[in-house]
Amino acid sequence: MQTPADRAYPAHWEADVVLRDGGTARIRPITPDDAGRLVAFYEQVSDESKYYRFFAPYPRLSDRDVRRFTHHDYVDRVGLAATVRGEIIATVRYDRIDDDGRPAHTAPTGTGTGDGTGGGTGDGVPQDAAPAGQAEVAFLVQDAHQGRGLASAMLEHVGTVARERGIRRFIAEVLPANTKMIKVFTDAGYSQRRSFEDGSVHLTLDLEPTEASLAVMHAREQRAEGRSVQRLLAPASVAVVGVSRTPGGAGRTVLESLRAAGFTGRTYAVNHALDPSPDRALDLGGAAAFRSVRDVPESVDLAVVAVPAAQVADVVADCGEHGVQGLVVLSADFTRDGQRELVRHARSYGMRVIGPNALGIMNTAPDVRLNATPSPQMPRRGRVGLFTQSGAIGIALLEGLHRRGAGLSTFVSAGNRADVSGNDVLQFWDEDPDTDVALMYLESIGNPRKFTRLAKRISVRKPVVVVKGARHSGSAPPPGHAAPASRTPAATVSSLLRQAGVITVDTVTEQVDAGALLASQPLPAGPRVALLGNTESLSLLTHDACLTDGLRPLPARDLTTAATAGDFREAVREALAETQTDAVVVTAIPGVGEVPVGSLAEALADAASGAEKPLAVVHLAIAGLDEALAARGIPSYPSPERAVRALAHAVRHAAWRRDAQEPGRVPQFDVDEGAAARLVARATRGDGPGEDDPGVRTAHPAAAREARPTTVAAAESGLHRSLPLGQAGTAELLGHYGIAVQPTLPAASADDAVAAARRLGYPVALKTTAPHLRHRADLGGVRLDVASKHQLRRAYADLTSSLGKPAELRPVVQAMAPRGVDTVVRAAVDPSIGAVLSFGLAGAPSELLGDTAHRLVPATDRDVQGLVRSLGAAPLLFGWRGAQPVDTAALEDLLLRVSRLLDDHARIVAVDLEPVVVAPRGLTVLGAAVRVAEPPPRGDLGRRTLPAY
Numbered sequence: 001m002q003t004p005a006d007r008a009y010p011a012h013w014e015a016d017v018v019l020r021d022g023g024t025a026r027i028r029p030i031t032p033d034d035a036g037r038l039v040a041f042y043e044q045v046s047d048e049s050k051y052y053r054f055f056a057p058y059p060r061l062s063d064r065d066v067r068r069f070t071h072h073d074y075v076d077r078v079g080l081a082a083t084v085r086g087e088i089i090a091t092v093r094y095d096r097i098d099d100d101g102r103p104a105h106t107a108p109t110g111t112g113t114g115d116g117t118g119g120g121t122g123d124g125v126p127q128d129a130a131p132a133g134q135a136e137v138a139f140l141v142q143d144a145h146q147g148r149g150l151a152s153a154m155l156e157h158v159g160t161v162a163r164e165r166g167i168r169r170f171i172a173e174v175l176p177a178n179t180k181m182i183k184v185f186t187d188a189g190y191s192q193r194r195s196f197e198d199g200s201v202h203l204t205l206d207l208e209p210t211e212a213s214l215a216v217m218h219a220r221e222q223r224a225e226g227r228s229v230q231r232l233l234a235p236a237s238v239a240v241v242g243v244s245r246t247p248g249g250a251g252r253t254v255l256e257s258l259r260a261a262g263f264t265g266r267t268y269a270v271n272h273a274l275d276p277s278p279d280r281a282l283d284l285g286g287a288a289a290f291r292s293v294r295d296v297p298e299s300v301d302l303a304v305v306a307v308p309a310a311q312v313a314d315v316v317a318d319c320g321e322h323g324v325q326g327l328v329v330l331s332a333d334f335t336r337d338g339q340r341e342l343v344r345h346a347r348s349y350g351m352r353v354i355g356p357n358a359l360g361i362m363n364t365a366p367d368v369r370l371n372a373t374p375s376p377q378m379p380r381r382g383r384v385g386l387f388t389q390s391g392a393i394g395i396a397l398l399e400g401l402h403r404r405g406a407g408l409s410t411f412v413s414a415g416n417r418a419d420v421s422g423n424d425v426l427q428f429w430d431e432d433p434d435t436d437v438a439l440m441y442l443e444s445i446g447n448p449r450k451f452t453r454l455a456k457r458i459s460v461r462k463p464v465v466v467v468k469g470a471r472h473s474g475s476a477p478p479p480g481h482a483a484p485a486s487r488t489p490a491a492t493v494s495s496l497l498r499q500a501g502v503i504t505v506d507t508v509t510e511q512v513d514a515g516a517l518l519a520s521q522p523l524p525a526g527p528r529v530a531l532l533g534n535t536e537s538l539s540l541l542t543h544d545a546c547l548t549d550g551l552r553p554l555p556a557r558d559l560t561t562a563a564t565a566g567d568f569r570e571a572v573r574e575a576l577a578e579t580q581t582d583a584v585v586v587t588a589i590p591g592v593g594e595v596p597v598g599s600l601a602e603a604l605a606d607a608a609s610g611a612e613k614p615l616a617v618v619h620l621a622i623a624g625l626d627e628a629l630a631a632r633g634i635p636s637y638p639s640p641e642r643a644v645r646a647l648a649h650a651v652r653h654a655a656w657r658r659d660a661q662e663p664g665r666v667p668q669f670d671v672d673e674g675a676a677a678r679l680v681a682r683a684t685r686g687d688g689p690g691e692d693d694p695g696v697r698t699a700h701p702a703a704a705r706e707a708r709p710t711t712v713a714a715a716e717s718g719l720h721r722s723l724p725l726g727q728a729g730t731a732e733l734l735g736h737y738g739i740a741v742q743p744t745l746p747a748a749s750a751d752d753a754v755a756a757a758r759r760l761g762y763p764v765a766l767k768t769t770a771p772h773l774r775h776r777a778d779l780g781g782v783r784l785d786v787a788s789k790h791q792l793r794r795a796y797a798d799l800t801s802s803l804g805k806p807a808e809l810r811p812v813v814q815a816m817a818p819r820g821v822d823t824v825v826r827a828a829v830d831p832s833i834g835a836v837l838s839f840g841l842a843g844a845p846s847e848l849l850g851d852t853a854h855r856l857v858p859a860t861d862r863d864v865q866g867l868v869r870s871l872g873a874a875p876l877l878f879g880w881r882g883a884q885p886v887d888t889a890a891l892e893d894l895l896l897r898v899s900r901l902l903d904d905h906a907r908i909v910a911v912d913l914e915p916v917v918v919a920p921r922g923l924t925v926l927g928a929a930v931r932v933a934e935p936p937p938r939g940d941l942g943r944r945t946l947p948a949y
Helices: 032-043 047-054 063-070 150-164 179-186 211-233 250-261 309-322 336-348 391-403 422-431 448-459 490-499 508-520 536-548 565-577 597-608 625-630 640-661 673-685 701-706 727-736 750-760 789-803 844-849 861-869 888-904
Strands: 015-018 024-029 077-084 087-097 134-141 169-174 192-197 200-206 237-241 266-270 287-290 302-305 326-329 352-354 360-363 370-372 381-388 408-413 437-442 464-468 503-505 528-533 583-588 615-619 744-746 764-768 782-786 811-815 821-830 834-841 852-856 908-918 923-925 928-932
Touching: 015 150, 015 211, 024 150, 024 336, 032 063, 032 077, 032 087, 047 134, 077 150, 087 150, 134 150, 150 179, 150 211, 169 179, 179 192, 179 200, 211 326, 211 352, 211 360, 211 408, 211 422, 237 250, 237 309, 237 370, 250 266, 250 370, 302 309, 309 326, 309 336, 336 352, 381 391, 381 422, 381 508, 391 408, 391 437, 391 508, 408 422, 422 437, 422 448, 437 508, 448 464, 448 490, 448 640, 464 490, 464 508, 490 503, 490 834, 490 852, 503 508, 503 640, 508 640, 528 536, 528 565, 536 583, 536 640, 565 583, 565 597, 583 640, 597 615, 597 625, 615 625, 615 640, 673 727, 673 888, 673 928, 727 928, 744 750, 750 764, 750 789, 750 811, 764 789, 782 789, 789 811, 821 888, 834 844, 834 861, 834 888, 852 861, 861 888, 888 908, 888 923
Parallel strands: 134 169, 237 266, 237 302, 266 287, 302 326, 326 352, 381 408, 381 437, 437 464, 464 503, 528 583, 583 615
Antiparallel strands: 015 024, 024 077, 077 087, 087 134, 169 200, 192 200, 360 370, 360 408, 744 811, 764 782, 764 811, 821 834, 821 908, 834 852, 908 923, 908 928
16 A cells, blocks of 8 residues: 555656767656646647547647646656756656556546556556556657667656556567667567567567666666767867966866867856957967857867856856756866765756866877866876875876876866766766776765776776875865765775775886886786896896786896897897796896997897886986886886886786686576575564574673674765664574574573583583674683683682673583684675675784785676685685694684575674684584664666756
């Protein structure tokens, strides 16, 4: 039965979307206030489109039609509209029907009529508590906006709405001649059936997301978002708003930068204080000048806004009315609310925004040559794409790349990234033929889940090198940033980025070093590095740096300080030809004889010509060699450490790519998914097994209350309230997935302890579950290998006399597990990342050092192998210092089962297994806690949408 809350206006369905051509539109529920807009929209639809929609001539909407199409209950009858400038440009609606095709939602009132799709509608009240799971769906797109991907985007949104309201299938009737709409349905990727009945095509779509439908959605998202950035970076015309009459000021400087770069399009200057006389020719800085963008007689693709924040709203309105495609807002001093209003206003006109507080954008393509920044220097043409949130860092990176001879393809400084973000720019670079390497300085990642998905796809072809700023600033986003930052710990984000193939570096200097090598050299096939040079001391430092960064240096070849350019040529050629060499590092200092810089650079370039191995040069005090090498595509460095670190990044990235060729598999287990789902559903409703269940327990109730996922804060985040599953329920749930938990019995007295031990069997462990003593054998809170009731009574007396009363200590008795290595397995759901699987060794050292590894769920067999082996303390699992290796195969099996558990059940938001004792044969889970909650919407399974402002 519908509730008042169901019938309330569903504001969470509102969303901004990027369309196929890069423009934006707003999708929202239709309301009664849309009557006039709906009539105006319908009048602009062609007779042919109306015929396709209603299967008959339908020149105008009657008053009854208008009411029917604007009044909805938002459960059984739903209508969505796409708008630009506040006007409707497309609609979609669904009506729930029963298995016989009749309205399943209302009692007849005499007011409902067919709408041309076979689905009658009415204005009655709901008649059943379990409405049908199918609905008829129909679309109508204004002819002027057809071909922009509106119907596809709206199908995604109405499908998400339908699933939320319990509808699992869409039925559509389409005329055979309406091939465009048939293609929309058939290309969606959903499971579907098609038949031809009574002169129309009858389509049935199952709305459950499939791999095909997700792939279609992501591909459309990539094309649309990439196109929206491409429109900004390759405009045919640019208007600079806020150009002063005299030199100076951001607007005038940008105009001069455009002209100095040789921008191939048209430029206009805008200054609202100019003389409005129409017969006076205006010119500012060599560009035609106007008081407003609206006054420009030709179309304007891009507007660069450099006016005070208080004036930006008027500029946005002028640009929107003139049909400008996008804005670069240099203006600063916006409040968070001001930024939201800026984005809302711009998107209402179909425009995207870079900024505010942006430095600007660049594109070195010969047919564009765009420098829309206050920086007068246009970078040389190259293969590196650069994105930065900080203008100051952007200037530093541009200068660093220029000094290193690494040319630029495109540059975006997004400032506060209120709209266009690093994700959007990644979508553009993905298919940009001019970009081979992506460098990104990020102060916050608003949607890490999407970022890692995009980066993983791109990194198999193009390295992505990221500097993460504000890593230690806590959960709050940097000041002025409108887009929300993830609250996930920085270490977790970095781990997941590396899993996705992202090269993470600590400084912008390291980023430029890596970028220069990756943009000019092939990736190495392995870690073996040949060293040669004219100084043993510099080669020795390089050798040590290789060992520090995990590379394998080969014996260095000393050419002596008397080496000539020809000696270097032959030595490099031989080293690159050696089958045992994966990369070559040359070290050089000024020699005894003067070797011309040009000759040395030419010799090295000649030796490396055609080689499929990277070459890097380290030199000291050889003036002009950097520039000479850069001109020949060879990276050079002022210290061995910097050169080797850049090479190490390339080696690890190459290894990641090789692994990505074989991504691993998700094993299938014999689990009882149905029983687990029923248990979790009951617990989420509050009628499942609770914390006070009697009988055998998996841990003391305090363990469930104290268990918190260390990877993310999702289980207790404000996005959804989570509940502990309860101890008996935890054991039952994990048992459905083949995970056995060692039973634990409470021991409120010595007699209780003895009874518990008799039930479990000796030897046993006596433990306290007090928060400050849990898992702390060093504080005396754990007594192991208690072999008899007499030992148990003595241990109990000693425990309570030295540490406190039983009520405070909350002792428990547990059967002894085989000795092994204590570990911790956790999994939790972060709203922005998704489910994350974590692993570490138990104990204070690992916690203090942050030695925990993370992988995204669902994890593959290769993922969990890397998870176990990536710990700094991993040697303890593999026989460190002669110890017997533990059963890592059993550990990997457990990790895969936990991953499967979270992937199967969206209501499970946290699993905590601590400790897990991994023995030489098998393992034992000694403590477990699970938390459940009603799941939030899963963004990757729903609709494409821009982040909310």
